[in-house]
Amino acid sequence: MATLQIKQVVKRFDDTEVLKGIDLEVNDREFVVFVGPSGCGKSTLLRIIAGLESATTGDLLIDGERINEVGPADRGLAMVFQSYALYPHMTVEDNMGFSLRLAGVGKQARREKVLEAARILQLEPLLDRKPKALSGGQRQRVAIGRAIVRNPSIFLFDEPLSNLDAALRVQMRIELARLHEELDATMIYVTHDQIEAMTMADKIVVLQGGEVEQVGSPMELYHHPCNRFVAGFIGSPKMNFLPVTAQAVSTSGVRVALPGGGTSEVAVNGEGAQAGDALELGIRPEHLLLDDQGPLSGQIKVIERLGGQTSLYVEMDDGIITITADGDVTYRVNEQVNFGFEPSRAHLFDGQGLALASLQRHPLSGLVRQDSRERVENSRERPEGGA
Amino acid sequence: MRTRTSGRTVGGLRSLSLQAPAVTLLLIWMLIPLGMTLWFSFQRYNLLMPGMEQFAGLENYRYLLSDPALWRAMGNTLVLVGSVLAISVIGGTLLAVLYQQDFFGRGVARVLAISPFFIMPTVSALVWQNMMMHPVNGVLAWFLGLFGLPAIDWFSSFPLLSIIIIVAWQWLPFALLILLTAMQSLDEDQVEAARMDGAGPVAVFFFITLPHLKRAISVVIMIQMIFLLTIFAEIYVTTSGGPGLATTNLAYLIYIRALLEFDVGGASAGGVIAIILANIVAIFLIRMVAKNLED
Numbered sequence: 001m002a003t004l005q006i007k008q009v010v011k012r013f014d015d016t017e018v019l020k021g022i023d024l025e026v027n028d029r030e031f032v033v034f035v036g037p038s039g040c041g042k043s044t045l046l047r048i049i050a051g052l053e054s055a056t057t058g059d060l061l062i063d064g065e066r067i068n069e070v071g072p073a074d075r076g077l078a079m080v081f082q083s084y085a086l087y088p089h090m091t092v093e094d095n096m097g098f099s100l101r102l103a104g105v106g107k108q109a110r111r112e113k114v115l116e117a118a119r120i121l122q123l124e125p126l127l128d129r130k131p132k133a134l135s136g137g138q139r140q141r142v143a144i145g146r147a148i149v150r151n152p153s154i155f156l157f158d159e160p161l162s163n164l165d166a167a168l169r170v171q172m173r174i175e176l177a178r179l180h181e182e183l184d185a186t187m188i189y190v191t192h193d194q195i196e197a198m199t200m201a202d203k204i205v206v207l208q209g210g211e212v213e214q215v216g217s218p219m220e221l222y223h224h225p226c227n228r229f230v231a232g233f234i235g236s237p238k239m240n241f242l243p244v245t246a247q248a249v250s251t252s253g254v255r256v257a258l259p260g261g262g263t264s265e266v267a268v269n270g271e272g273a274q275a276g277d278a279l280e281l282g283i284r285p286e287h288l289l290l291d292d293q294g295p296l297s298g299q300i301k302v303i304e305r306l307g308g309q310t311s312l313y314v315e316m317d318d319g320i321i322t323i324t325a326d327g328d329v330t331y332r333v334n335e336q337v338n339f340g341f342e343p344s345r346a347h348l349f350d351g352q353g354l355a356l357a358s359l360q361r362h363p364l365s366g367l368v369r370q371d372s373r374e375r376v377e378n379s380r381e382r383p384e385g386g387a
Numbered sequence: 388m389r390t391r392t393s394g395r396t397v398g399g400l401r402s403l404s405l406q407a408p409a410v411t412l413l414l415i416w417m418l419i420p421l422g423m424t425l426w427f428s429f430q431r432y433n434l435l436m437p438g439m440e441q442f443a444g445l446e447n448y449r450y451l452l453s454d455p456a457l458w459r460a461m462g463n464t465l466v467l468v469g470s471v472l473a474i475s476v477i478g479g480t481l482l483a484v485l486y487q488q489d490f491f492g493r494g495v496a497r498v499l500a501i502s503p504f505f506i507m508p509t510v511s512a513l514v515w516q517n518m519m520m521h522p523v524n525g526v527l528a529w530f531l532g533l534f535g536l537p538a539i540d541w542f543s544s545f546p547l548l549s550i551i552i553i554v555a556w557q558w559l560p561f562a563l564l565i566l567l568t569a570m571q572s573l574d575e576d577q578v579e580a581a582r583m584d585g586a587g588p589v590a591v592f593f594f595i596t597l598p599h600l601k602r603a604i605s606v607v608i609m610i611q612m613i614f615l616l617t618i619f620a621e622i623y624v625t626t627s628g629g630p631g632l633a634t635t636n637l638a639y640l641i642y643i644r645a646l647l648e649f650d651v652g653g654a655s656a657g658g659v660i661a662i663i664l665a666n667i668v669a670i671f672l673i674r675m676v677a678k679n680l681e682d
Contacts, residue, residue, distance in 0.1 A: 050583060052582070052583070072582050072583050073582060073585035073586070078583065079579075083574065085574060085576035085577045086580075087581070087594070087595065088599075089599075089601070098584050099583075099584035099585050102586055146580075146584075150584070
């Protein structure tokens, strides 16, 4: 049970600034995911939290205490590595009990703790095996087990699922979410996969080029991305961007001229924008509607049928647009299609790529996952319960 | 295993015919010298009395086995091999850990540390004899003199130790080379995971580094053992096996028999005993190493 504060953390390797002043707060029992493209500094930030790297400047605080000078073992954290980093010459049991052995815990007590962790992860039948005799998913579970045995205040995960195949990744994702419930612990998770971020996080931190782009709940990031980068990064398939020109700015929104002649009023705060400004319209593939009267049109270049849904790649003058349509649409390649969109679903970005704020908040955007809200309430009640 | 055996029965004849040249060459290469050594070891054969060869039965062996020189030489061989192995493996491991650290001039330092291995045994023996251990001109004598200590005549006071130092100086770089390469394949994540688990530098060394190096260490032991059993040049150049028999190992004893005493029969018997000794060592050693390499 712990909170973590990161204040103005800067990391420099020689002349390159990898982290450019990160400010972040992680609340108790929160599942926080750092997400971003490779090289964005997310792993470095995690390693600084772990104590494997030191911050060039800035402070790290766990439960309000500065831990910059505390060694990695004494911070009360446990880390799960991408490569699992199991000790190859030790059995699963020894791997999991290694930290306790170093701490001088007796053999009996050690075994009890290892068995408890093994029970949570269903690793009991594997305790006598060496890592070499395990499958990728089993190794991953042992690595997590090794972290659980330490009973850390914060779990750190460094892209733990990227070495697994797709099916196993989905399974482990569910397992990690379940584990978060069961252990009731603070977790920080690094990934480049936005689906992992969306499915597991209470709070997502989007990083790019060593800076925090946006922090928020998954739905907030999806419905109200604060800039073009976050809009493009969150959501799959990627958001489409169309160059548009502002025609009129009013209190009810900004009217824009679409490529191909139509216009549309997007309900955003138009402060600072003027008629004639070049803007970008962002619209997600799943919010584009196939419609013969639609203001936009193009030629279908590729069709990907997934059964339940179909992805249409439509060529317009300004590039390829992705449309997610129903699985049963009967379009064919090279066909001309018209499509439109619900203006309330669209986003507008100015010349710097910053989003114009929506006038209406999406009802789900403030949602912290139900269960984690319950957890916070539970924890408030706990002191009276004497726990 | 199954594919191998079935391959042997199905295409047995064909594969045998293809293997035959190599196998035959190898057999000739090994069996003829071995056979000749065995044959000579049962002969009374002295180069001082040419044409007087005759069958001697086990006479050569009886003579050799009752000669205290043989047991002395065997003891010296084992002490020499054991000490050099211990020095080079322990020293090599520690140096490998040291040279794995990042410091200024590491590349140059690594090359320098490994370079003794490229010096010919005779040359390094001469360098040690005349420039390092010489009681008058030697660096060691000068160094002791700095503290007002008397010079040591290494080759007469500590003859076997001197040989061990020279040979270890040559072979430690080999161990270093192999172990340093092995160190580089150590997964950095494992070390970091151990650090997060609370392991200090010493614990990391014993729990992570050393188990990782186990395989490389067995390879070093095996290869060095083969070469150390036959150390000759260093002894020949410096002490000639002396004083007395203090630095005579099995190889040198055979040399004395064959080329100083011209007793080819006795030397061949010594050779056979050396083969037996090497095989006894090899059986235990290769078992151990092979087991190590397997897991």
